[in-house]
Amino acid sequence: MKLNPIEFSFREFASEMTKLKNEKNFDYLVTIIGEDFGTAEGEENKDDYSLGCIYILENTQTHERISTKTMAEKIDGNYYIQSISGLYKCAEMLEREVYDFYGIRFLGNKDMRRLFLRNDFKGYPFRKDFVASEEYSLEDDTEVSTTTEYNLDANGKVVETTHPLFKEGDFVMNIGPQHPSTHGVLRLETILDGETVKKIYPHLGYIHRGIEKMAEEMTYPQTLAMTDRMNYLSAMMNRHALVGVIEEALGVELNDRIKTIRTIMDELQRIDGHLLYLGCYAQDLGALTAFLYCMRDREYVLNVMEETTGGRLIQNYYRIGGLQDDIDPNFQENCKKLIEYLRPKLDEYVNVFGDNVITHQRLEGVGVFTKEQCISYGISGSNGRASQWANDMRKNYPYDVYDKVDWDQVVLDGCDAQDRYYLRVKEIEQSLRIIEQLIDNIPEGEYYIKQKPIIKCPEGQWYYAVEGTSGEFGVYLDSRGDKSPFRMKFRPMALTLVAALDEMLQGTKIADLIAVGAGLDYIIPDIDR
């Protein structure tokens, strides 16, 4: 969608946002986009940045989306914006991200530490004049034990308050950054009381590669290569969102053949991602057999995709204006075989692991998160749907041919880890159903609509989102008419999941942390970007 942000001034921003939430029911904060809008011309302005934030909000009843914008105010050399962490729970983490990249401090946010970068990192990398240094240290990072909160007093002066992270006598345990069941390099600093979890501080950034910053120096076709490497289990969908936003900006109309093939490929990728999820979930709880079963069947899905795209994990298949190449002559036949093979296997997974007595005891009533909490934390996708929140992007904002196919949005009401597992199994069924309906009806036509050799998007701001494997994956594009984007921002699927871990797990046992964490399906390269 093309963004026309409503701009609020620095003073009235928080009150206007409260009004939007309470009166117009915009209860889901999709993402916060920090941006350096470029420096004004002139010698006297050379130390000034025009930093600001764009907020995308959704009304979960009517599915209406709006965007708002506010500019940061410079006070004593630092930049400030009023925090909305009191309105939306996920805002605390998202504002920390903006602080980390742009150095905008949020007034009223209790936790203003760096999120992705090292504590001793100099400068703010996403500002336009940042110069990267090649040097890095092999010494351990300095750990901070306090956070700072900034507030304005009655005279307009900034007041700093420090909050300690730990109390005297707290038992702190580090899980990660290299731990087999954090699914990547996530570090959870956990305060324990015996076996009971009291508090979790997630530390991110161990695989932060600065993809968004790199994209600002690349041409549009070059940026495509990055998305596949974020969440590699939803590579197709990630790329779909990126080509989607560029095509929308360019005004490219796709034909039905491209749309249909993209839909089928997205669903194949979803099956692939969910199968790996089902396997890893079992393995994290100690059931190796179920893991081997799922990985065995995943290879069949990969085979089908590989014959067309040439890649196993990272396919690089979509491009701006269509597809890299036409589908393989055997593609339809292979898909049909796959559907026939996979249908009975789903029962097998549930029999072997999902319906096991031990699994029920481990997962039922664990990690309970209600619908209201999910919306406040912005937990979209399968995890939100397991808590009765019907948030599927494919139904709410249909793209490609999802509105022409007969399928159901799976919504369960268990709100716990067990239902998050079942939901994935049911979603595979739906994906198979979608593919089954489309596979015989791929229309004739071109697989690629020819684009100009140098692609230049017109000026403006766009946001385009698709349904990834574990939530809404969106891409924000700010173009100034150049051949490379002025600002590109990805809405990671799992950042808000990690933000919610603390509230989800307070008071539970440490063994449940593994069970719930595996069930949320967070992929760390996706969070860190």
Add this chain to the structure above:
Amino acid sequence: MEIRKPSIKNIPYNEWKDNETLESLINELNENGVNLIVGNLDSLINWGRSNSLWSLTFATSCCGIEFMACGCARYDFARFGFEVTRNSPRQADLIMCAGTITHKMAPVLKRLYDEMATPKYVIAVGGCAISGGPFKKSYHVVKGIDEFLPVDVYIPGCPPRPEAILYGMMQLQRKVKVEKFFGGVNHKEDNPNPLVISDIPKNFINEMKKTAGEVKDFVKKEINDTFK
């Protein structure tokens, strides 16, 4: 006695891509002469070592999924004795660095490597671990782990296919087979900076660093005196 060319079952010697490195290694070893008894013991131990290479699970991104695929039903690296993956560096023979290493992760990787017991090996899997790969221009990515670790085998790809990972692991097997276990391998690395944990006070660390060298010299002297 002479060290022979390493052989892997079912793959003829000439079909390997890189034989030159290995041959120069063999020549170097042969130049100094090999003791008959020690040489035979070496090859016996190396036969065992090369067929039970235990890797530390160290996966940061995409390559890790392909490594998992290697361990599962279709590719099944248990056929070569690689199936035991360890979560503790103390029990591992090699570190499979599968994925991008960022500036924040580099100290962690270095520490894990330091914690492993010798003889230890490093495999750089994928473009990112070799040279930074697609993220070479980033402000937060290490341009190849060989900047701070001695890498034994490079497996290119983005990500490498499981077949490539198996090939790389077998190359490491061949390398292990031509090493002298008695002499050399266990003392490959004479680390001047002992491993330190940062939670302890700074001046204590400096004291430790100072005395570590002295202790080492003292032990060496003692050993020399006893076996004179």
